[in-house]
Amino acid sequence: MEQSILNSYNEAKRLYALHGIDVEQVLEQLAEIKISLHCWQGDDVKGFLNKDKELGGGIAVTGSYPGRAGTPEELRRDLEQALALIPGRHKVNLHAIYADTEEEVELDKLEPKHFENWVHWAKEQGLGLDFNPTCFSHEKAKDGFTLSHPDKEIRDFWIKHCQASRRIAESFGQALGQPCVTNFWVPDGYKDTPVDRLSPRVRLKESLDEIFSEKIDESYNIDAVESKLFGIGSESYVVGSHEFYMGYALSMGKAVCFDAGHFHPTEVISNKLSSWLMFGDRLLLHVSRPVRWDSDHVVTMDDELLEIARELVRGQLLDRTHIGLDFFDGSINHIAAWVIGTRNTIKALLRAMLEPVETLKQIELSGDYTSRLALVEEFKSYPFGAVWDYYCAKQGVPVREGWLSEVKKYEQEVLLKR
Ligand SMILES: C[C@H](O)[C@H](O)[C@@H](O)C(=O)CO
Numbered sequence: 001m002e003q004s005i006l007n008s009y010n011e012a013k014r015l016y017a018l019h020g021i022d023v024e025q026v027l028e029q030l031a032e033i034k035i036s037l038h039c040w041q042g043d044d045v046k047g048f049l050n051k052d053k054e055l056g057g058g059i060a061v062t063g064s065y066p067g068r069a070g071t072p073e074e075l076r077r078d079l080e081q082a083l084a085l086i087p088g089r090h091k092v093n094l095h096a097i098y099a100d101t102e103e104e105v106e107l108d109k110l111e112p113k114h115f116e117n118w119v120h121w122a123k124e125q126g127l128g129l130d131f132n133p134t135c136f137s138h139e140k141a142k143d144g145f146t147l148s149h150p151d152k153e154i155r156d157f158w159i160k161h162c163q164a165s166r167r168i169a170e171s172f173g174q175a176l177g178q179p180c181v182t183n184f185w186v187p188d189g190y191k192d193t194p195v196d197r198l199s200p201r202v203r204l205k206e207s208l209d210e211i212f213s214e215k216i217d218e219s220y221n222i223d224a225v226e227s228k229l230f231g232i233g234s235e236s237y238v239v240g241s242h243e244f245y246m247g248y249a250l251s252m253g254k255a256v257c258f259d260a261g262h263f264h265p266t267e268v269i270s271n272k273l274s275s276w277l278m279f280g281d282r283l284l285l286h287v288s289r290p291v292r293w294d295s296d297h298v299v300t301m302d303d304e305l306l307e308i309a310r311e312l313v314r315g316q317l318l319d320r321t322h323i324g325l326d327f328f329d330g331s332i333n334h335i336a337a338w339v340i341g342t343r344n345t346i347k348a349l350l351r352a353m354l355e356p357v358e359t360l361k362q363i364e365l366s367g368d369y370t371s372r373l374a375l376v377e378e379f380k381s382y383p384f385g386a387v388w389d390y391y392c393a394k395q396g397v398p399v400r401e402g403w404l405s406e407v408k409k410y411e412q413e414v415l416l417k418r
């Protein structure tokens with residue numbers, strides 16, 4: 001390790017120690033946190049089943065940056081490249097449409113065997129896997145409804161797909177010795193104001209009940225449900241609203257997935273986590289960045305990211321939280337997007353861990369809001385960057401922007417030749 005990195009780290013360690021913060025211990029804790037890298041950033045949410053299908057479900061990718069992965073091998077190689085530039089050991093989050101198979105298989109007929117290559121790879125790389133049924137970009141979802149569709153035949157197709165997805169997830173958990181988190185998100189909703197808001201919700205609940213009726217050991221698979229305020233084409237009404245899934249998850253013992261882009265523009269998920277975890281057992285995060293709408297921009301070190309990290313750290317909620325990413329930007333290098341978003345998420349957690357939480361809580365309790373504001377603001381310029389640099393070097397990944405030249409090299413040697 002470069003001497004200058006070590007010197008800066010030692011000085012930072014001394015400053016943090018003055019506030020009772022044990023930096024070595026913080027770094028040990030940080031190394032335990034897994035971030036789930038969403039595979040769909042690598043190919044603009046195309047997938048490998050039904051490749052020719054348009055992206056549906058009211059989500060959109062803009063940009064046509066060259067080099068996106070076109071095969072499972074390319075996607076794995078790209079993920080390896082990204083992971084080599086990110087400190088720590090993490091997970092990869094797959095959608096059902098990323099099945100790696102030569103077979104022409106419908107979504108309701110998917111089996112663990114269609115994901116065997118992913119499992120072998122994950123084992124070899126020491127990664128965990130998470131999973132999602134893909135209830136969009138499909139003929140049977142083209143009118144905007146899936147699990148709450150009025151037509152029972154269509155509903156049954158999606159129920160079977162979700163049941164198949166849970167079995168695949170269970171096989172991941174069994175093979176990899178760590179639970180797979182399966183997230184259920186459906187786009188169902190109306191563009192314009194509906195007359196009947198209740199019936200689709202009754203149908204969605206019934207479908208979910210059927211999907212979850214099969215008992216699966218939570219040491220292999222953990223179910224999460226993801227709400228949304230609106231999507232393209234479902235501006236006026238989404239069946240799986242926040243209130244719907246809060247109620248469903250609480251009554252059924254499921255996790256809630258909070259996507260940072262799925263609420264009103266002035267609403268933040270950081271303010272919701274502690275409330276949920278008072279009543280629910282665990283949560284899933286979709287760390288994303290909405291710009292004016294659910295635009296799924298790459299995660300930056302903005303106030304909300306830091307506030308999410310602080311909530312998890314200050315409330316000791318990390319043990320009950322699964323952290324996943326959910327952004328897709330087709331206008332920049334696909335691997336750089338992963339690296340920027342994931343490094344920022346880890347860095348935000350580190351920053352939050354390097355705050356004098358207990359002192360701040362005491363100050364707040366005593367009513368000394370002047371000191372609270374003063375300390376919080378001063379800590380924003382404490383030398384967390386020196387600790388981050390040391391952590392990256394210790395974990396064997398590039399320090400500071402050193403990763404960028406590696407991505408550019410990979411772009412020249414691999415991506416631009418696709
Ligand atoms: C591809 C993901 O499942 C999707 O982004 C979902 O999680 C979501 O956030 C939809 O807006």
Ligand SMILES: [Mn+2]
Pocket residue numbers: 226259286326
């Ligand atoms: Mn999401």
